[in-house]
Amino acid sequence: MKRTILTLVASMVALASSAQYYQNKTNPDILHITEPRTQQRVNFEIPQVNGYNVYKADLHTHTIFSDGQMTMDYRIREAWMDGLDIYAVTEHMEYRPHEETFIKWMKGYIREDVKGAKNHRINYSEADSDGIQVDLNLPYEQAVKLGKQFNVTIIPGIEVTRTPATIGHFNALFIKDANKIYDADPEKAIRNARKQGALIMHNHPGWSRTSLEMTDFEQRVYDKGLIDGVEIMNGVEFYPKAIERAKRYNLFMSSNTDVHRTSYEVYQMNGHYRNMTLILAKDRSLESIREALEAKRTLAFSFGTVAGDEKLLQDLFNASVKVVYSAVEKPGRIYLQFENKSSIDFLIRFGESGDLARLEGGKSIFLRHKDGNDTNLIVENMWSEKGRTVTIDLKPYLEAAK
Numbered sequence: 001m002k003r004t005i006l007t008l009v010a011s012m013v014a015l016a017s018s019a020q021y022y023q024n025k026t027n028p029d030i031l032h033i034t035e036p037r038t039q040q041r042v043n044f045e046i047p048q049v050n051g052y053n054v055y056k057a058d059l060h061t062h063t064i065f066s067d068g069q070m071t072m073d074y075r076i077r078e079a080w081m082d083g084l085d086i087y088a089v090t091e092h093m094e095y096r097p098h099e100e101t102f103i104k105w106m107k108g109y110i111r112e113d114v115k116g117a118k119n120h121r122i123n124y125s126e127a128d129s130d131g132i133q134v135d136l137n138l139p140y141e142q143a144v145k146l147g148k149q150f151n152v153t154i155i156p157g158i159e160v161t162r163t164p165a166t167i168g169h170f171n172a173l174f175i176k177d178a179n180k181i182y183d184a185d186p187e188k189a190i191r192n193a194r195k196q197g198a199l200i201m202h203n204h205p206g207w208s209r210t211s212l213e214m215t216d217f218e219q220r221v222y223d224k225g226l227i228d229g230v231e232i233m234n235g236v237e238f239y240p241k242a243i244e245r246a247k248r249y250n251l252f253m254s255s256n257t258d259v260h261r262t263s264y265e266v267y268q269m270n271g272h273y274r275n276m277t278l279i280l281a282k283d284r285s286l287e288s289i290r291e292a293l294e295a296k297r298t299l300a301f302s303f304g305t306v307a308g309d310e311k312l313l314q315d316l317f318n319a320s321v322k323v324v325y326s327a328v329e330k331p332g333r334i335y336l337q338f339e340n341k342s343s344i345d346f347l348i349r350f351g352e353s354g355d356l357a358r359l360e361g362g363k364s365i366f367l368r369h370k371d372g373n374d375t376n377l378i379v380e381n382m383w384s385e386k387g388r389t390v391t392i393d394l395k396p397y398l399e400a401a402k
């Protein structure tokens, strides 16, 4: 008992002595218990790949302007803190359940007979143009102001939101006027967006479905060339079959949060970076980002897994991981020091039968390569159209090591 108390006292002294108090400059009666602190950004680093910078984007987001729970101000600060460079505004065009609350709150300003004074949820069978009375461009206008402040590039967009099981959801990115896209016919809405020069991304293709089988509507819009990109990862969902589809239809691949609550509770609280679409672009201007999407220079990152085009995955790995040192332990055995310059953890092994090693982001490890070991390095947490593993030819590394 005595020892417990002594330990307790000792630890309290240690705590007290490590604490520092900061007196408020204008009111000396205020003590700040910790040093004044501003927001902190997570630096998610990836070296240049094929001469391009790798930008971190979220191409699918929500705020209180549709069915999200946070304000735009919070979203942009959150994007910056989470390490993003690019944020797309993609509120649901036809699903805005907070609208009724706003209208009730503002009842003193609104005439009784105003149209649209109802909880506007899309009625899938009779999506009515009367339901949209709000200015759908306002979310983007807010985001742009905040984006300038936080150095986050904002893509203007909107989510065309129809019955998940038959039609699905489509993000129109790089739109000009969100108020001129709606049409009860979803294909017409997509065409209206394309007329403005938008790129169309098919969202969460497996969500609320029993398989990734394409519906008639999907088949039609894909075959007509109205789709430019597809989410192969959305929130905690990953659709490996969508990689093959993206290759077949020549689409950019993305991984997005579709964030409705805070990113913290889905990702950081569980020890993860948030989902990101990695975009290989010249710079972070809208023109360059768009050019990169059109050239399909994107990869998808979600919960430590990277997915996309096989060649691009290999290029990203080779740009991130180098053999920086080698030593011959004895004939036929070489120690190789692998250095990982990116923030991504890679799970690697020599061939199918090699032991699995974790090469953490920003760290180096030694691996022993023995004669007879496979000269292919398999990266377990990379997925391409060919499946789970992406193989890197180790011979150049071994040569470089000599």
Ligand SMILES: [Zn+2]
Residues within 6 Å of the ligand: 159, 161, 169, 203, 204
């Ligand atoms: Zn959606």
Ligand SMILES: [Zn+2]
Residues within 6 Å of the ligand: 060, 061, 062, 159, 258
């Ligand atoms: Zn969404």
